[in-house]
Amino acid sequence: MTQAKLMQGNEACTLGALAAGLDFYAGYPITPSTEIAELCAEELPKVGGKFIQMEDEIGSIAAIIGASLTGRKAMTATSGPGFSLMQENIGYAGIAEVPVVIIDVQRVGPSTGQPTSPAQGDVMQARWGTHGDHPVVVLAPGNVKECFELTVKAFNIAEEYRLPVVVLTDEVIGHMREKVVLPELSELKVSNRVQPQAPGGYKPYEADLDGGVPPMARFGQGYRYHVTGLFHDETGFPSNKGDVTDRFLRRLQRKVEKAEPAIRDYFTESTDDCDTLVVAFGSSAMSSLSAVRQARAAGIKAGLFRPKTIWPFPEEALRELAMRVKRIIVPEMNLGQLALEIERVSGCKAPVTRVSKVNGELFKPEEILAAIRGDAK
């Protein structure tokens, strides 16, 4: 049995990454993510891994994609301004199907914004930050322990589906300290990408068009294959045939759709009989949970739905709840981003109220409770 330990969210993310087999980190320092880089710089050389501080975030994501192509498990961590710089190459990882993990510890934006304060303004950027239709998975831990668990999961998803996976935390989750009992390494599920059997006849992008994932060869193992950000056919070489592009783009999209049932993850409390459903993620969900408990204590039938997978969104579960509840409240530290998705998913079955906070402060439970009460009249 591992002992309980006091640790920070950023540290838990790093430990999760190491437990999942992280052996390459490239990054550029930025508050409030920097502890992740510092810990990686310290730990990776001890385990045969590599750390490099690149000249910027564009280079950081480029370097981890290069490392991943040689078979390494690679990660970077950043915050808003750096996440913005990474976008072009996140699209590259998507189209070239290179597994990488990106941790975005959100701070108040846009621009340099408020570096040391929490926000949740990167929800849509994490989904749509790079141009074009593209596959991506975004996970959102709601406490320190989940920073560990969801970073392990992020690596597993990246490896199984050959995707860029974003772990979206924020300044509060990243810097908050909690007592955590980490799972034994032997109890962890750790996935590794499927590799081809032998170089002969290897077609690097040959896969079932219905969301298949092609085996991934490592560079330097005799496969001698080509990787490009241009649309390519199953040989990996560029093609500008419309039908090739169409099939390829749809396969990438299908890949995430098919993965959804296996990767979907959410937490609920008191949703069995609730009238008022609070939907929140990350640190907003911590305040929401207290608010829901206080509401229950006051006899109000409130419940919490907290997605841990936010892209793709756990639609089925929320839709089912939306049919039953009278109203949905969405507290977010932004001006309404996840709310858009919740409005879409709930399909107006229940009215959705947005509760926004963008002053760089965490929600107080009372603020959410007030919204619950206001609506519960």
Next chain:
Amino acid sequence: MSDTMKYFRENRLPHIWCPGCGHGTVTGALVRAIAKLKLDKNKVVVVSGIGCSSRAPGYLDFDTLHTTHGRALAFATGIKLSRPDLKVIVMTGDGDATAIGGNHFIHAARRNIDITTIVMNNNIYGMTSGQYSPMTPKGMLGTTAPYGNVERSFDLGKLAIAAGATYVGRATSYHVTVLQDLIEKALLNKGFSVVEALTQCPTYMGRKNKLGGPVEMLEWFKARAVNIKAAAVMTPDKLEGKFLIGELYNQPEPEYTAEYSAMADQVRRRFDAFQGGVRGCEQNSD
């Protein structure tokens, strides 16, 4: 010949370059240098950015990576640091290397990471049809410099040396044997090596500036290039309007990935009782 051809993906040919373009000549010189050194095909990775020049790796039978505009060196850094045993070569254009990729260029040089960088300098953005680049000489025309380029251009050799490259050479698509020889030495240098290969772009640079066809452009190179050894005994007025080719710099220094590995070995010796990532990390939390 067959020795050279075995490094090509013959089924990917013909290439996309315009008739008379110099990029194929540079690619040929690289492949002949590789053939001469008898490099193992399975241990070479060629990385490029975006541009006409960056299409070259697609024709070569190695693990090849065609990345985003300007970022080839950053991708290559990840590959080389992961697998120091692989020979990593970057093929890039003047815009790719010195405009959008300028930051990665100087930092790869500063680290002295063992990557051989071939900059195909046609003094113009070829792929986007003829805009001026940081290597377009002042006064010359581009589609975005319709009245003549008012900006100064880089001296790539000096830039690379100042930033820390340990092997730097320059040749042209006319001086093919010099070029091949420089690439060979660059491949042998354990550190960041840059070979600037001036190449003709008759389609955009040539036509816009009325430099004639490929033959005239090659003759222009021939008339103006002076080998650095010959230049040593020439008077400044004789060198007026000329540019230097040959080995501009060759000063080996400790290489980045080797230094990193040496550091890591030391760290591991200190932590020899260490059992794995998670256990060790726990010592750091408070």
